Amino acid sequence: MLRAATAKKGAALVSSRWTLVPLLQRRQRRRRWDSSRLEYSSSASSDSEFLHRSIVPTMHYQHSLPRLPIPKxxxxxxxxxxxxxxxxxxxxxxxxxxxxxxxxxxxxxxxxxxxxxxxxxxxxxSYISGPWFDMYLSAREPLVLNFNPFMSLAPDPRGEGNRQLARAANLTCSAVRFLKTLRAGLLEPEVYHLEGSRGRSDAFKKLVRLAPASLAWYASYAAGAFPLDMSQYFRLFNSTRLPQTGRDRLLTEPDARHLLVMRRGHMYVFDVLDRDGNAVAPARVRDNLSWILSDETPAPDFPLGTLTTENRDVWAGLREKLSAAGNDEALRAVDTAVFCLCLDDVELPDAVRASHNMLHGDGVNRWFDKSLSLIVARDGHAAINFEHSWGDGVAVLRFLNEIHGDAVSRPAVASGPAPAGGPTPEARRLSFRLDEELREGVRRAKAAFDRAVGGLTxxxxxxxxxxxxxxxxxxxxxxxxxxxxxxxxxxxxxxxxxxxxxxxxxxxxxxxxxxxxxxxxxxxxxxxxxxxxxxxxxxxxxxxxxxxxxxxxxxxxxxxxxxxxxxxxxxxxxxxxxxxxxxxxxxxxxxxxxxxxxxxxxxxxxxxxxxxxxxxxxxxxxxxxxxxxxxxxxxxxxxxxxxxxxxxxxxxxxxxxxxxxxxxxxxxxxx
Missing domain, CATH: 3.30.559.10 (Chloramphenicol acetyltransferase-like domain)
Structure with missing residues (x-):
């Protein structure tokens, strides 16, 4: 749990609305997303597409979790x-x-x-959930530096696994496995075990899975295990924070199948799930990333990612102008992507330079509004930068632990360049229409960003x-x-x-x-x-x-x-x-x-x-x-x-x- 933002100067002015942003419930061919059960049909999926298969369903404990007490x-x-x-x-x-x-x-x-x-x-x-969402979403300060933290992943112990293409491809494939495991209800529930807890044993897990959902927490507690809330996990993917005047809102679109990739300020998309919800072949992920890394298109003069570093009301106004200029389709591709992968053309030889890059970077090759951004530098340094309103460090740390372990223990692709003569990559670069007012908005945002990060040590x-x-x-x-x-x-x-x-x-x-x-x-x-x-x-x-x-x-x-x-x-x-x-x-x-x-x-x-x-x-x-x-x-x-x-x-x-x-x-x- 890297950081919970403290209540800032104006926190007392935020609304006390109690209604949570409702969890999206979608139905699609052979799939069901449900906020309480997170079920996802896996009959056509092989075990290679999952991290593991938990004996206890992912959300089995959720209904019976105790409520947060109000102290005396x-x-x-x-x-x-x-x-x-x-x-x-x-x-x-x-x-x-x-x-x-x-x-x-x-x-x-x-x-x-x-x-x-x-x-x-x-x-x-809980009594704090609604007000806490409001505190974050009503804050008008820029997300970068004020709210978004980062966590850097440990290096791949296999030296060759730290090359940018291999690391990015393997972490992406492992992230898709995490997504599929979560939505299939096969992700091991998050449980805190006391020393000597019987809750770790397979025998107990087989027993507790038979308990009614309304009693599952109590059975686990009796065995010295404390299940943790997992309601935030669905926001890990296909989610973004949309800027709006006065108060932002969260968007989650689980039907989207594509990945957003950023490099040198350009934005690209390609599918990481097929129409049936199966993970695409790892080689296709590698080939698409290889094509993006080889794209020599000059960096854009007005990179749109910079706008996500702005004051939220300013960004909301510019976002409306972007929409009016005919950019809705491209913006929707950005907003609904599974997550954002940032490929950085930098090397990070020490912790200080790595921290600066992963916390804020150059303000160009980021979309700070995305719930989750996976950053991979040229030398293989990798980190997660995440938007904080939707959730806290427990969910993000679990995601980081799982994808790091999976990418290291069973890498999806080998190190080295993509072989020549393969199929044409499906990745496409997004384009945006900008008028002079929007260009000036990008210029002002970049200048303000540079001033802000220039004062940070x-x-x-x-x-x-x-x-x-x-x-x-x-x-x-x-x-x-x-x-x-x-x-x-x-x-x-x-x-x-x-x-x-x-x-x-x-x-x-x-x-x-x-x-x-x-x-x-x-x-x-x-x-x-x-x-x-x-x-x-x-x-x-x-x-x-x-x-x-x-x-x-x-x-x-x-x-x-x-x-x-x-x-x-x-x-x-x-x-x-x-x-x-x-x-x-x-x-x-x-x-x-x-x-x-x-x-x-x-x-x-x-x-x-x-x-x-x-x-x-x-x-x-x-x-x-x-x-x-x-x-x-x-x-x-x-x-x-x-x-x-x-x-x-x-x-x-x-x-x-x-x-x-x-x-x-x-x-x-x-x-």
Missing amino acids: LEDSIRRYLAAQQPLLEEAQFRETEKVAHDFLAGQGQELHRQLVAQDKKNKHT IDAVQFTGGGKERIKESKLSPDAVAQLAFQMAFLRQYGVTPATYESCSTAAFKHGRTETIRPASVFTRRCAAAMVGPGRRRSAAAELMEMLRLCSGHHGRLTKEAAMGQGFDRHLFALRLLSSAHAFYDDPAYGAINHNVLSTSTLSSPAVALGGFAPVVPDGLGVGYNVHDHWIGCNVSGYPARDVSDFLRCVCRSLEDIFAVLDGKDLPGSA
Whole structure:
């Protein structure tokens, strides 16, 4: 779960509509798409067209998933005040505490009752799902840098598999297998297993598949397995975000069979499914991509992909002009494509250049509105850049894991060029009619894009002085240690404790999205001050070790509460949408804690090389990180207000201090 976008400055103004964009239900020859079952006739398909055949149907648990709970108001206020305490001086905190208690005793109770009543009328979904869609779709900022994150795939261990043509063809074929497996209901359900879970065994799976859909979750839970919500998965394919004035909308067209390919700003399409819904031969995919890679047509003077980097209202107006100019058919081909494959004519020798390319690129060879874009560079570096409104990292990470593993374990095509003398490729280049107003719109969009990305700095580091194994030996949480290092680094660099956001999935509940973990606490503030604060005294390792344990234990509780829907951020956000005004939301401290200077997210997968996103506020840092067995990686972005490289230097110094304490060493006092 790379990033859940934080509620930005104008988030309180978004609509509180509760109706979800309905899932499309389509019928086609020998196929049925259904949002609850995702069934797809596979009688004519060979096993080679699927990733696997799950014993338990993909959506078997969906009907019986528990609903996302609304926390008690008193609990949310208590958690909110605990998160505020390390950010405020004593007098400020007392004022915020008074405002919060007044809210709890007064208007907050009525707003909470309204929220509970709404939730009871909408048992098909969660209380946060509708408002969260609205928050994203009503935001008018450009998608690039503000919302779309990226995840880079690990290299193919077979060296030759990293050549651009082979990598792009194999990942595309594996993505089509994923699509077919999902729609056939054969994709293994997403399940979180406790240690020693009986839910992993084939015997249990055979048993649970016989359970009625209304009881399947309970049977799995009894075996120590927690099925996760999979309602977002259908948006992985054939989906796009359409710009509209005031509020965008999501489009999904599962009947479309073609792939969108972008190269040098040109757009091409060709079918990856035949009329019966079967995957086309991998050789045809390779031959079409080979033809596209060999196309010497000069780059367009006015590449339309640049328009997807614009302000959403500006883009909506230009989109209407594109339609009026007679481009509907070409636009529909873009919007409904299975996904977007971006073939980049660049090589990416290091993590920094890879991050810049995969996060934003040149603004030309992208269609940022597509739900999913697979990017493959000339040297085989591959990544996924995804539009965030439709879903979160759980679905995208599952997709990435599956296609990486499939492409490596059973590549569809061999490395090397397509053989000469084959059939004529079916790929065709899309053309668009542009008048002078549209050309000027492209020019302005490119200029604004260049200014925005020109101010973004990205840097990365690998700390090799220790990792997950050493931390766990000390019975500490690896994530808590990483978050403490960020608090220590910021204190060392700027002398204050920042408002900090860590994303946490609530996919354990029906239509769950994310909740916020607030890593900055009185425990991290005290520990950071003892270890790096100005004028710190010499500290014994035993004393600091106890502080580390308190930080770890508290962070573990916060994480568990967030995953179980018991954080405070989403609850207070939903109440704010129902409120016309209250001193609680006007309190500067409320605005400050939601101005997330440190926005952080972690993901752990051997299929992921790195991930990243831009800061969510102008004076913030975007921190993607991963704690590996023996090292810790950080990929950090920032604007001119922050020194990214110095922050990473401070992170490494902080980690050195933490691991010194784990090794039983005292820390000297400051000079």
